[in-house]
Amino acid sequence: MEHSLLFNALIYLAATVLAVPIAKRLGLGAVLGYLLAGIAIGPWGLRLIEGVEVILSFSEFGVVLLLFLIGLGLDPKRLWSLRRSIFGWGALQVGVCTLLLFGAAVALGAAWKIALIAALGLSLSSTAIALATLDERNLTRTPAGSAGFSILLFQDIAAIPMIALVPFLGAGARAQADDGWMVALKVSAVLMALVLCGRYLMRPAMRFIAKTGSREIFTSFALLLVIAIGWLMQSVGMSMALGTFLAGVLLADSEYRHALESDLEPFKGLLMGLFFTAVGMSVDFGAFLAQPFLVVGLVLALLAIKIGALYLLAKWFGIPRGEQALFAFLLSQGGEFAFVVFGAGAAAQVFSEQVASLLVVVVALSMVTTPLLLILYDKLIAPRFRLDKRRAADRIEPQEAPVIIAGFGRFGQIIGRMLLANRIRATVLDHDADQVDLLRKFGFTVFYGDATRADLLRAAGAATARLLVVAIDDVEDSLALVDLARRDFPHLTILARARNLTHYYDLMDRGVTIIERETFEASLQLGGKLLQELGHSRARAQNVVNKFREHNLRLLQAAYPHYKDQPQMISMAKQGRKELEDMFARDAEALQAETREAANR
Incomplete structure (x- = not known):
């Protein structure tokens, strides 16, 4: 028929x-x-x-x-x-x-x-x-x-x-x-x-x-x-x-x-x-x-x-x-x-x-x-x-916390502690079984499982949560989680940790706008303290840190459309170094002028 x-x-x-x-x-x-x-x-x-x-x-x-x-x-x-x-x-x-x-x-x-x-x-x-x-x-x-x-x-x-x-x-x-x-x-x-x-x-x-x-x-x-x-x-x-x-x-x-x-x-x-x-x-x-x-x-x-x-x-x-x-x-x-x-x-x-x-x-x-x-x-x-360190994912009862943290290592823990201190509930996912057991002893609500699994992410409350913090160590898993969230839970605002510059740009490719490089801010703050130890005032050191941050972020945004073009990236990096050198030279001249004026008074 x-x-x-x-x-x-x-x-x-x-x-x-x-x-x-x-x-x-x-x-x-x-x-x-x-x-x-x-x-x-x-x-x-x-x-x-x-x-x-x-x-x-x-x-x-x-x-x-x-x-x-x-x-x-x-x-x-x-x-x-x-x-x-x-x-x-x-x-x-x-x-x-x-x-x-x-x-x-x-x-x-x-x-x-x-x-x-x-x-x-x-x-x-x-x-x-x-x-x-x-x-x-x-x-x-x-x-x-x-x-x-x-x-x-x-x-x-x-x-x-x-x-x-x-x-x-x-x-x-x-x-x-x-x-x-x-x-x-x-x-x-x-x-x-x-x-x-x-x-x-x-x-x-x-x-x-x-x-x-x-x-x-x-x-x-x-x-x-x-x-x-x-x-x-x-x-x-x-x-x-x-x-x-x-x-x-x-x-x-x-x-x-x-x-x-x-x-x-x-x-x-x-x-x-x-x-x-x-x-x-x-x-x-x-x-x-x-x-x-x-x-x-x-x-x-x-x-x-x-x-x-x-x-x-x-x-x-x-x-x-x-x-x-x-x-x-x-x-x-x-x-x-x-x-x-x-x-x-x-x-x-x-x-x-x-x-x-x-x-x-x-x-x-x-x-x-x-x-x-x-x-x-x-x-x-x-x-x-399954008798070794790997085990089945935890069975998660439906969660309704406004924040989901994927990855609870050193980076994710700091965010989790800040939320806990401010009485903001968060659902935490981590794939390290030993880490999960340890954190539970200290009162954290942590679930063992692979956050890149759609069913696990949904059980963690992704359909109703507002924010997803991607703090996973592995770069490929991090990007896979972002892809999954963008596809199945587009309402989530994603805040991501970037392991390196390539990871940073890969996250930008996926539409993530709130990104922090894991070592960048720590390096800046340590550089500011170094300047203070060398005799610069705290205000002067903080001003240098702020200018360096702003300049670096501008350079990142300007280089993003060309980051797969290596010759262009090299040219822009050289130009960026020259701009930074000129900027600091102007700041040094201004500082010297201020010092002379203070001495003349």
Whole structure:
């Protein structure tokens, strides 16, 4: 039965709005909720949605947006620092898993060509499921999360030669070989064009669009940029996600990075949910019911081989013991590119459509198992590693204090004591368990937990508080908290501690206006006392301190638009030193004149 686009959207949204909160309430996670919603409304459930292939193809754009936004968070220097884990660990994971899967398939009696294509496709993992899980659990910066991201990025790169290899194994391989060099040239040309456009065209274009002052046009341009790059990649047989990731990296140090992130984030979330729902709808239970024991056996064999290989590799990679099983479970499923590899295998007549359908259902079911494996990890494995200094976040009853302090080290404690002395209530969050226990002995209301978690921040009263003090030591966590507060609690006035000048400017990029550098004021006050010890009057010393502060703040504000332009920053720093020198010289002359006048009296 044909349905309108509006009806399909209604069913999709209703299913996800019902299924995902229930799944999260039951501890199953959002990803499994989307998958179950797709199974329920798909061809093998209530049959409310048809045209699953079209929806799945469209929803893959969510993965494209995800990789673009991840690229925006990685500048080229940081990406280069990950080269060992991307190409070393990634190649090792794909190679080991392919070899083991190939050996198992041949042992089961499969022809070597079928075994090779099946092994290549099944060695890949789901970028969407793994990265969404890392983001949902706030694990991106853990060793397991970092290693998983690097390997997933390599898999996206490796998928291109895999797909190109498949036709060489089928009928008409010789004809395909004649086009090989032409394909390689096209790919090289597209990558070169993307790099050049990213460097010399994208930023001027965004600057021109931004000057119009129209936010919706900027959002439209951001979507146009991602769609155009995805289409270009697809036109030459490359991964759309890989191309947009590269574009994101090229724009990572752009002044428009945060605007792009905020504009594209809602689209990413919706399309990722649609993608998982479409995967659930695409599970071919017909192929499962035709050979249920074979399908279950293949899924279990795939999981056993990949989990075993990944667990051993996690030890080799130096991932902490408590995260090794998590790493193996995260990458144990089959990936989206497996669908493409198996489709290419059927098109090249390496194996039949029935074999391709069987492999696809194995991949789809393996995706469904990942959230279940992670629940198993949470219930049985993770508790064994929580006996050390790390513990679960405190359960916070809803708070209504006007101030939230995130980070209660030396900097945050001073603010907290001042508030306490003035009988102003504050909710304090800190991730150091020992520090929390110590401060509670002295009567402070402190909760243990990661302030960058939206649920914890909401429980701390962010929806009703007026002020958020960001006093976290770690610069990246500090910026992540500011991003979270700006997105989910825009009414909060943010007061932030800056560790250094770069951190100061990063906070300004995010719209924070009340910022204090942690050592600046202390240095000024000590400098004033030094002048007094050298014989200057207290008033004179304080005047020097005030002028130095005002001059420094003016210089900071003037340099802000150019802080990513190193030559300009050097020039402005020299000019600032010259202005400060002239100012102090004038002050010295005025002081000498005052001294002479006093002597003449």
